[in-house]
Amino acid sequence: MAIFGRSQKKVFRPSLYESRRRTRRLPRWFVLLLVGIVLGAGGVLILQASYGPKRLTVSESQKLTDELATTTHERRQLQADLEEVERARETENAQATQTTQELQARVDELEIRLKPLQDEIKLLTRAISAGMKFDPIGIAAASFEPVNNKDIVKYQVLLLQENEKKPSYDGRIEVTFEGVYPNGRAGAVKALVVPFTLDHYEQLNGDVEMPKGFKPSRATLRVYQAQGDKALTYRTYNIANK
Known part of the structure; x- marks a missing residue:
């Protein structure tokens, strides 16, 4: 028997009855990462809920x-x-x-x-x-016409102010009617008072009622200042009864 012999390698022969296997472990850093994710998600849910x-x-x-x-x-x-x-x-x-x-x-x-x-x-x-006389208002024309079978006289009066550039003039007209009553007695009636504001010219017209049966034959028209008692001018007109 030789002192130095050949070294023989041991050959691994699995046994039919051997059940142990070698397992691989997860890295520690990966485990810590998973734990951190789970804890973080849980914390977020708790905060949202609270x-x-x-x-x-x-x-x-x-x-x-x-x-x-x-x-x-x-x-x-x-x-x-x-x-x-x-x-x-x-x-x-x-x-x-x-x-x-x-x-x-x-x-x-x-x-x-x-x-x-x-x-x-x-x-x-x-x-x-x-040729008119202005004091300062002039009577340009006037007419008085009785209405048939009625105690009414229609009138028209035209007043003038000499200068159209003068300020407006406030005044009034008063008309006195002379005539006879049904019994033949003569008399006078002041039956018309009309205020006016005159610029350059102003026409006044309307109806005036007479006493029952009174027949006017003449009308005297007078012009006054608005608050005056003295007539500024006057004119008399004959009235023809129909």
Whole structure:
């Protein structure tokens, strides 16, 4: 037997009865990472449950959705109403502008037609006032006409102020009628007092009622200041009874 022999390698031969297996462990850092994630998620859930906003239930969420839809619909309706009002206002403004323009055109036309008439009136008043006496008001003309079968006299009086640039004059006229009563007795009746404001000329007209059966034959017209007692001027007119 040789002292130095060959070294023989041991060959691994699995046994049919051997059940032990070699297991691989997870790295420690990975285990710590998982634990941290779990703890963090749990903490977030706890904080949300304790201090976070309250979560809505399904019915509350549906109610909120319905209210939002209703509010949106009302806003759209109000917007539509507002637009309708705006359109109506624009239409009214356009119509008002058109009406104003039409009225202004009519006013301009009337002014054009009125100018010759005003010139004619100025010429007429100058002709009438020629030779008149102004104190400071003049009586240009007057007429008194009884109404048939009635105790009424219609009157017309034209007063003039000498200068059309003078300020307005406040005064009054008083008319005294002379005539006879049904019994034949003569008499006088002051039956008419009319206040006036005179610029350049003023026409006064109307009806005056006489005493029953009184037949006027003459009228005396006097002009006074508004608060005066002294007549500024007067004229007498005959009255023809029909």
